[in-house]
Amino acid sequence: MTPRRKRLVLVLGIIAGVSVAGALALSAFRQNVTFFFDPTQVTSGAVATGERFRLGGMVTKGSVQRAPGSLEVHFVVTDFKHDVPVSYTGVLPDLFREGQGVVAHGKMSGTTFVADEVLAKHDEKYMPPEVAKSLKKRQAESATPGGA
Amino acid sequence: MNRFILPLGIFALLAIVLAIGIKHSPEKGTIPSPLIGKAAPQFTLPVLTDTNRTFRSADLKGRWYVFNVWGTWCGGCREEHSALLEIRKTAQVPLIGLDWKDEDPQALQWLSELGNPYEVVAADREGRIAIEWGVYGAPETFLVDPQGIVVYKYIGPLTLEAWQTQFVPRLPPQQAAKS
Amino acid sequence: MLPELGHFALILAMLLAALQAFFGIAGPALGRDRWTAAVTPAVAGQFVMVSTAVACLIASFVANDFSVTYIAENSNSALPIFYRVTAMWGAHEGSLLLWIFLLGCWTVAVTIGVSRLPTRFAARVLGVLGLVSFGFLLFTLATSNPFLRLDPPAPDGRDLNPILQDPALAIHPPILYTGYVGFAVAFAFACAAMLEGRMDQMWARWTRPWTTSAWAFLSIGIALGSWWAYYELGWGGYWFWDPVENASFMPWLVGTALIHSLAVTDKRGLFKSWTLLLAVLAFSLSLLGTFLVRSGVLVSVHSFAADPTRGIFILAFLIVMIGGALTLYAWRAPLLKSQAGFELVSRESFLLFNNILLVIGAATVFGGTMAPLISDALGLGTLSVGTPYFNPTFMLSMLPLLALLSLGIHANWKRGHLGAAQRTILTTLVIAAIAGVILVFGVYSHGKVLSPVAATLGAWIILSSLVDPIDRIRRKLSLPRSVIGMSVAHIGLGIFVLSVTTVESFTLERDVALGQGERAVVGNYEFRFAGVKPIEGPNYNGVEGTVVVTRHGVPTSVVYPQKRQYWVQRQVTTEAAIEMHHGSNVFVALGDELGAGKWSVRFQIRPLVNFLWLGAFIMAVGGAIAATDRRYRTARQAAAAPVATPGVAEEGAG
Numbered sequence: 001m002t003p004r005r006k007r008l009v010l011v012l013g014i015i016a017g018v019s020v021a022g023a024l025a026l027s028a029f030r031q032n033v034t035f036f037f038d039p040t041q042v043t044s045g046a047v048a049t050g051e052r053f054r055l056g057g058m059v060t061k062g063s064v065q066r067a068p069g070s071l072e073v074h075f076v077v078t079d080f081k082h083d084v085p086v087s088y089t090g091v092l093p094d095l096f097r098e099g100q101g102v103v104a105h106g107k108m109s110g111t112t113f114v115a116d117e118v119l120a121k122h123d124e125k126y127m128p129p130e131v132a133k134s135l136k137k138r139q140a141e142s143a144t145p146g147g148a
Numbered sequence: 149m150n151r152f153i154l155p156l157g158i159f160a161l162l163a164i165v166l167a168i169g170i171k172h173s174p175e176k177g178t179i180p181s182p183l184i185g186k187a188a189p190q191f192t193l194p195v196l197t198d199t200n201r202t203f204r205s206a207d208l209k210g211r212w213y214v215f216n217v218w219g220t221w222c223g224g225c226r227e228e229h230s231a232l233l234e235i236r237k238t239a240q241v242p243l244i245g246l247d248w249k250d251e252d253p254q255a256l257q258w259l260s261e262l263g264n265p266y267e268v269v270a271a272d273r274e275g276r277i278a279i280e281w282g283v284y285g286a287p288e289t290f291l292v293d294p295q296g297i298v299v300y301k302y303i304g305p306l307t308l309e310a311w312q313t314q315f316v317p318r319l320p321p322q323q324a325a326k327s
Numbered sequence: 328m329l330p331e332l333g334h335f336a337l338i339l340a341m342l343l344a345a346l347q348a349f350f351g352i353a354g355p356a357l358g359r360d361r362w363t364a365a366v367t368p369a370v371a372g373q374f375v376m377v378s379t380a381v382a383c384l385i386a387s388f389v390a391n392d393f394s395v396t397y398i399a400e401n402s403n404s405a406l407p408i409f410y411r412v413t414a415m416w417g418a419h420e421g422s423l424l425l426w427i428f429l430l431g432c433w434t435v436a437v438t439i440g441v442s443r444l445p446t447r448f449a450a451r452v453l454g455v456l457g458l459v460s461f462g463f464l465l466f467t468l469a470t471s472n473p474f475l476r477l478d479p480p481a482p483d484g485r486d487l488n489p490i491l492q493d494p495a496l497a498i499h500p501p502i503l504y505t506g507y508v509g510f511a512v513a514f515a516f517a518c519a520a521m522l523e524g525r526m527d528q529m530w531a532r533w534t535r536p537w538t539t540s541a542w543a544f545l546s547i548g549i550a551l552g553s554w555w556a557y558y559e560l561g562w563g564g565y566w567f568w569d570p571v572e573n574a575s576f577m578p579w580l581v582g583t584a585l586i587h588s589l590a591v592t593d594k595r596g597l598f599k600s601w602t603l604l605l606a607v608l609a610f611s612l613s614l615l616g617t618f619l620v621r622s623g624v625l626v627s628v629h630s631f632a633a634d635p636t637r638g639i640f641i642l643a644f645l646i647v648m649i650g651g652a653l654t655l656y657a658w659r660a661p662l663l664k665s666q667a668g669f670e671l672v673s674r675e676s677f678l679l680f681n682n683i684l685l686v687i688g689a690a691t692v693f694g695g696t697m698a699p700l701i702s703d704a705l706g707l708g709t710l711s712v713g714t715p716y717f718n719p720t721f722m723l724s725m726l727p728l729l730a731l732l733s734l735g736i737h738a739n740w741k742r743g744h745l746g747a748a749q750r751t752i753l754t755t756l757v758i759a760a761i762a763g764v765i766l767v768f769g770v771y772s773h774g775k776v777l778s779p780v781a782a783t784l785g786a787w788i789i790l791s792s793l794v795d796p797i798d799r800i801r802r803k804l805s806l807p808r809s810v811i812g813m814s815v816a817h818i819g820l821g822i823f824v825l826s827v828t829t830v831e832s833f834t835l836e837r838d839v840a841l842g843q844g845e846r847a848v849v850g851n852y853e854f855r856f857a858g859v860k861p862i863e864g865p866n867y868n869g870v871e872g873t874v875v876v877t878r879h880g881v882p883t884s885v886v887y888p889q890k891r892q893y894w895v896q897r898q899v900t901t902e903a904a905i906e907m908h909h910g911s912n913v914f915v916a917l918g919d920e921l922g923a924g925k926w927s928v929r930f931q932i933r934p935l936v937n938f939l940w941l942g943a944f945i946m947a948v949g950g951a952i953a954a955t956d957r958r959y960r961t962a963r964q965a966a967a968a969p970v971a972t973p974g975v976a977e978e979g980a981g
């Protein structure tokens with residue numbers, strides 16, 4: 001092979017490798033990205049059945065319940081317009097509290113959201129950003145004349 | 149066009165996306181309270197200055213009032229304190245304080261050192277009432293009308309300017325005129 | 328008084344940084360030698376002022392001066408003195424000051440280091456560093472001043488965020504930032520070369536030790552952060568692909584590519600424009616990391632400061648620095664021609680593949696980190712990208728990288744075949760495969776599809792890295808530090824790969840509800856929960872569980888996981904109990920009280936997980952050894968002579 005052809009082979013090989021990697025990364029991306037929904041979207045049927053997604057909102061005060069001695073815990077996530085009941089089995093994060101923002105990963109089972117991961121942010125001053133945004137949106141929808 | 153300009157082009161695109169990202173990022177001051185236009189949560193709490201007494205928010209019905217959430221641990225509350233004292237002087241509307249997640253002796257010392265702008269301070273030692281009011285962080289200040297409806301919420305240290313531009317115009321004329 | 332002194336020193340530092348930038352860039356450009364000579368005093372003055380500011384802030388922290396807003400919000404009189412010092416960089420304002428201070432330290436080191444280099448080039452390097460420093464000082468003074476007073480002063484402070492009250496996290500930011508900031512040096516060298524319009528092999532030899540040292544610091548910084556997340560966050564993971572973690576990992580990946588590309592430029596005078604681009608890119612990603620963490624654009628578990636006005640400022644700064652450097656690149660890089668060619672099967676082409684794969688790896692991480700932001704900005708919905716995306720896509724570029732490493736290490740410069748190395752390659756591969764299979768199926772007896780492959784690759788890297796040093800010793804050849812450093816760093820990588828493989832393949836995890844006296848079995852271990860008791864610390868109280876651990880029925884230890892409630896911030900933290908037995912980490916974290924006398928407890932058995940951080944540490948040590956090679960010192964001395972000496976005939980890409 002002449003140096004020129006070698007160079008060509010090298011460049012073509014690199015381009016082929018990069019495109020294969022790009023294609024695989026894109027497909028992994030499409031399969032593994034989870035979308036965020038708030039309780040209003042969930043109640044209105046925006047989520048396809050069996051789809052994994054992130055549910056976010058506020059934990060309704062007084063809604064956290066568990067059978068004594070059981071790892072399974074039930075609570076309600078709300079955006080102050082609609083509610084979604086959530087069930088989760090496992091250790092809750094340190095910052096999980098009633099009346100605080102929460103984001104849960106999981107799927108719908110009937111009308112209940114079955115979470116396999118519950119996240120609460122490590123700062124009690126701020127909300128998870130997507131929760132703050134969704135609450136803001138729902139608030140804007142219900143803004144009545146005379147309100148701020 | 150040579151290939152050495154390519155990185156610059158990619159960076160320009162990225163800068164545009166970042167600029168849009170900043171525009172969209174949730175700002176502290178713009179998260180409205182889901183309570184606005186709704187009834188203020190009712191509560192019963194001990195009075196900070198006299199813990200034998202209890203304060204019932206239902207007693208406030210029929211009056212305009214300002215509900216201020218603070219704590220001695222919060223720097224912003226210290227910043228806004230002089231503004232609160234000034235507002236008290238105008239006597240336009242009573243200030244109700246909620247001492248959030250605080251130790252009573254420290255809070256009392258704070259009030260005796262800096263002055264007490266409040267008509268009454270409720271001690272929310274566990275922070276439960278603040279949760280009901282949807283408080284993200286201290287200080288936060290709410291304006292509530294005689295029907296007990298939350299009219300406005302201000303996040304962050306209150307200034308006299310914010311008071312004049314945001315609170316006073318929302319008050320009925322005869323009350324606002326007191327200044 | 329101290330805070331005002333610090334504030335004033337910071338303003339003076341900014342003015343001196345502006346002078347440093349002006350003299351350093353304008354002096355050589357306009358040929359004014361007196362301006363050029365004024366750079367060094369400006370550097371010294373700026374460093375003295377920044378150090379004064381840091382000293383003032385730390386002294387105010389130690390003295391519990393709660394009339395300073397930043398101190399009132401991040402310290403407390405009950406805080407132990409060690410954390411009062413480290414609280415200085417516990418939040419946004421102070422960590423920026425730390426950034427500037429560390430940049431000052433690097434600049435002083437560079438000033439000493441470049442004193443023998445051509446005067447104009449040295450001035451340009453310092454000028455670019457001055458510009459970076461000026462930008463950060465302006466940002467600090469305009470939007471994030473840590474010296475602002477609180478009137479009236481607070482009686483006590485809000486306390487340091489409890490999750491930061493930890494020895495590893497206390498020293499994590501300075502080390503991580505030293506790495507981040509260190510890439511500013513490579514960036515400055517690259518900009519200086521582009522301003523000169525000239526770049527040769529000597530340039531690469533001057534730049535290499537700085538880049539390698541910065542890379543070593545960044546490696547340790549990232550490893551410390553990962554170690555902290557492992558035991559402090561209470562979840563037992565070591566890497567979450569969190570935006571803040573990715574922000575430090577991307578410059579590391581590009582920095583790794585830069586180290587290898589610099590080796591080619593140094594030895595063979597190739598890849599010149601590519602090396603320049605990587606140097607610009609590594610520092611750009613460091614700046615972008617700062618932007619992502621500090622602007623609130625991407626909010627993650629780590630970010631405690633989010634403010635859009637700061638974001639706008641940092642974006643403007645990014646556009647000036649990165650945009651400026653890339654414009655310079657588009658203008659000057661076409662002038663830099665590589666003279667020599669190379670064969671397909673040569674060390675050059677293996678290092679080219681190394682670079683491409685590392686940049687692809689960084690690009691996949693970048694894509695995943697930015698996707699939520701882009702989707703949001705374009706109104707396509709709020710999405711999240713997590714481990715299910717990052718793990719497979721990142722592996723896609725890393726597995727071939729690891730495989731090519733063991734081949735490339737035996738390849739010679741310029742030549743077109745592996746020659747005599749073929750036997751060595753085959754022998755090491757076979758031994759590594761046997762070791763990998765024994766580890767996966769013999770020791771742990773099960774595994775995933777990729778487990779034996781990854782284990783083989785890890786073992787192969789370790790064996791291959793040993794071949795050259797052993798060969799040199801046997802043949803009584805010289806063993807320069809660059810070769811030792813390279814081998815050590817690659818062995819560290821091999822250990823890291825083996826550890827990740829075992830942890831990802833063989834970790835056992837269970838959340839269990841346990842009452843007093845009840846038992847749980849996880850793998851070979853049995854845990855007996857002996858109940859909880861209250862505890863009290865200097866600024867927190869909480870509960871401590873007692874768990875008796877037995878392995879194969881033999882009692883091994885008693886562990887005490889804690890759950891703490893910090894008084895001032897009312898925050899709960901989980902202090903997991905972690906013990907090492909037979910190479911595995913036994914991890915016990917106390918969850919919530921479940922009622923009926925039961926507690927939720929999380930158990931994890933992670934085999935060889937400690938070797939993960941050990942591997943990263945060994946990599947950093949390798950970098951440190953390589954950075955002290957004699958060649959770099961002689962290169963500096965040679966620069967003082969009028970004619971550059973030809974490259975010393977030593978091999979090794981470390």
